[in-house]
Amino acid sequence: MxxxxxxxxxxxxxxxxxxxxxxxxxxxxxxxxxxxxxxxxxxxxxxxxxxxxxxxxxxxxxxxxxxxxxxxxxxxxxxxxxxxxxxxxxxxxxxxxxxxxxxxxxxxxxxxxxxxxAIGEMTYGAARGLRDFIMITLGTGVGSGIVINGQLVYGHDGFAGELGHTIIRRNNGRLCGCGRTGCLEAYCSATGVARTAREFLEIREDESLLRELPIDAITSKDVYDAAIKGDKLAKEIFEYTGNILGEAFADFTVFSSPEAIILFGGLAKSGDLLMRPLRESMEKNMLHIFKGKVKVIPSELKxxxxxxxxxxxxxxxxxxxxxxxxxxxxxxxxxx
The missing domain is CATH 3.30.420.40 (ATPase, nucleotide binding domain)
Structure with missing residues (x-):
């Protein structure tokens, strides 16, 4: 049967x-x-x-x-x-x-x-027909799946592809949940965006809609909502996050030369607030042989x-x- x-x-x-x-x-x-x-x-x-x-x-x-x-x-x-x-x-x-x-x-x-x-995207979504791509999930953490020549990369022990735990800030980096400091996840996850908001509010005096909220309760959605309303500080938080992601993506490209980097998760729905600084930073930091070759696209999975x-x-x-x-x-x- x-x-x-x-x-x-x-x-x-x-x-x-x-x-x-x-x-x-x-x-x-x-x-x-x-x-x-x-x-x-x-x-x-x-x-x-x-x-x-x-x-x-x-x-x-x-x-x-x-x-x-x-x-x-x-x-x-x-x-x-x-x-x-x-x-x-x-x-x-x-x-x-x-x-x-x-x-x-x-x-x-x-x-x-x-x-x-990544497997779902390759089977049902935006990566159908792609043989080389990187899937980045932007949620509570930063996850990743790397596909090379149509095969998911597992490594010798099954744990390859922890790009969220590459160290993106080596001097005085934030403590990550994994126990190390400076990981991408500590800056570019939904949790990382909220941490950036708290840091900005503590060290700066700019007026912001975010100051109307209890500082310890601020979420990445709060930052997004404020940015959509034109809040300058909230927009800068997305700019900061996008710049770091772009730097990281330029480094990831050197490793596997993907045709595309596909983003999934709540932060990936932030539109140009995140995508514009991300793409600009990625191209600015890209090795010249890869410039203009790598697409950054949102997931097509519901x-x-x-x-x-x-x-x-x-x-x-x-x-x-x-x-x-x-x-x-x-x-x-x-x-x-």
Missing amino acids: IKPYVLGIDIGGTNTVFGIVDARGVVLASSSIKTQKHADFDDYLDELHTEVIRLLEANDALDKILGIGIGAPNANYYTGTIEGKVNLPWPSPLPLAQIVSEKFGIPVAITNDANAA EADAAVLGASALGWEAGKANSAPNPVAVPAKTNE
Whole structure:
């Protein structure tokens, strides 16, 4: 029997989102559970299994899933494990792919969330037809997925592509969540933009709409809203952020000579507030042989579906590489 769908699962620090996806990249149906609800992973998996089965049964897809793709923090594609310190309540390393595959009776492949976004973009979005590109996710952190010659770069250990943790400011750089100082993520994530706003407000005396807000509660959206209203200081914050991103992108280009750098996440929707200084800074700092060659473009994935789509793209790979002998493992019915 031809199995026309895959299941995409995105495990975030707050929510786990999952959905049924067809070969055209259409999310037929999706749902979610709270990631942090269960401190015990077995309890979490039981709830996930129950809700997935419910979704599959409601959409006549119970025996039509070819594979499962999972995007998760610090997920290692090679080993199928979640490794290292992440914002999840379960012990590490966790053999996630093996456990989920045994639970559902379906082949599973996993990778980190930024790599999943790159695969999703290449399968369904702006990177279709591109063989060399870099995916940058601008959210709470800065994630990245690097594709060279049509292949995602994993490195020898599965953790290649941490461009958010390249050091962009070596003297008196900001402390990053990874424990180092000066990382790109500390400046150009949504959290980094909010940090820049607080720094500017503390060291300058300019009038700004941002001064009407509690300084410790300012978010990147607050900065965007103020900039849209013409606030000069807020615009300068985007200028500062774009300049740093442009410098970093010029360096990334030297490494892999991408045809495009694709941006995803809330900050990527800031339009010319971010894109103009970013592109100007990138070209200004670009090695001459690369000038004018690299496009910076926004993602074409719908934000509501992006996490599931990115993860689901791995499901096709898992399903084609392994033949699943069993349908989805359905809980045995009990006589009441």
